[in-house]
Amino acid sequence: MTEAAVAEPPARSAPPGGGTVVRLSHVSKVFSNGTLALSDMSLVVVQGEFISLLGPSGCGKSTALRIIAGLGGVSSGTVDWPSSKINAHGLPEGDIGFVFQEPTLMPWATVFGNVFLPLRLRGVSKAIAAPQIMAALGEVGLADFAKAYPRELSGGMKMRVSIARALVTKPKLLLMDEPFAALDEITRQKLNDDVRRLWRNTGVTVIFVTHSVFESAYLSNRIVVMRARPGQVYADMPIVTSGARDALYRASEEYRSICFDVSQTLQDAIHVGGGTH
């Protein structure tokens, strides 16, 4: 969190050296067709981190994210939540927000209705939820679009709704599975800035799955590079920058050199795993 101390205000609820949010120990995952998606993967996620899972196709980064979210169990190994209350499904109650690769909105519900969903499923009444929903929509700049239907929104706006829905429960951990892969570059950069800002403002811990070296180097303070066949952690790189992450940073020598290092590591990971990119 060096960069925070220098240029950006410290994230609100991330204590220095915060506790462990989730710990994967020697996790393996074999799919029913025999594919070994993950092999002996271990990862400790500390509160307040912004981690990118970076790797070639088929390295199991999305599988790892889904396992953390409780969508599909492990074949061996354990997933621990040291600081959360665990519910009947073995998941931390209400502590996870998930943003899929697609916006995954309900087309029959308005933007408001979509963001209301997580609270509604918990039995929160509309009247009580409304201020929280409007606050979440405000955070992503869509307060004026509460009554719109998803089909009336652009791809970027739909993704913002998806992010608002993930944040409305004020989760400890935000999981994002290549959320911006389908967006154009301008929208993608804008959303990168917004996610970064949301992370700072809310103190939520983020695990962000991406293909993009540039995106991971821009967003994260830790990049976990994964290799394929079998999927496991290849390198764990802390990303410490001296200034704020903004347009200036994108153009800086520092960003370039970080991208270069990450790119080299990724190349090595691909080489080792014989993966395709």
Place this chain on the structure above:
Amino acid sequence: MSNAVPATAGQDEAGTDSAVAVLLPRATRQEKLLRVVIPIATVLVVVLAWQAIVSINHIPKYILPGPVDVGVAMSTDWPILLPALWVTLQITVSALILALLGGVAIAVLLVQSRWIELAVYPLTVILQVTPIVAIAPLLLIYAPNTQVALLICAFLVAFFPILSNMVQGLKSVDHNLLNLFDLYGASRWQQLIFLKLPAALPYFMAGLKIGGGLALIAAVVAEFAAGSSGAGSGLAFRLLEAQYRLNIPRLFAALLLLSLTGVAIFGVTTLISWLSLRKWHESAVRREN
């Protein structure tokens, strides 16, 4: 680092994606008028041509009555035709309502468990591929009276398209949305109410439109098959009766009533479908391109 998102962030992006839906501007007044006038004019032309052919060729009305003869028959035979229409309408509508309730309920039951589906599937196929009208004589034996037999017949015909559409709809829920519901610990009940039923709505509406039309057809054909007769009979009996008596104008009048009933059912089901889907479903949304 900008810490504030401009309030218009969403609007800025609206232009960057071709998937932005644009509602068509309202049709001009003239266009609206033409939309009503053209179909009416077409029907009018056909009716006039019909009358002209009959008049010019002096076709007797026991062979082909003109529209005027049909109109006269409609008004003089109204006391006979109206109760018959009412009977047919009752059978059609009650069969449709029962088919909707039954179709949805059984579809929901089927998708709850793979085992139930596996068990019931062969039965549904057998019943679906058997021409239902062919079991009408059997129904006449078992049913307490003809009306009930007709109702069962019309119900069976309307029921299957609704059931199969509904099963299809309940199964075509976005996989990621199901994951999302799991993630938030949704109960089966919540999943059904908030996800599966709304997702199945367009399929239900398709089933409703098909089922509505089929219910009327079945009500008529079943009555032919049942050979019902007498005061409590529907329009199908009046059709046959008019045929036996060579009262062709009345036959045409009864036919006209049936086709008007069909049009009305089509109109009502289409309206219901449009009202419930217009805000979000592609089928009901108008786009500029």
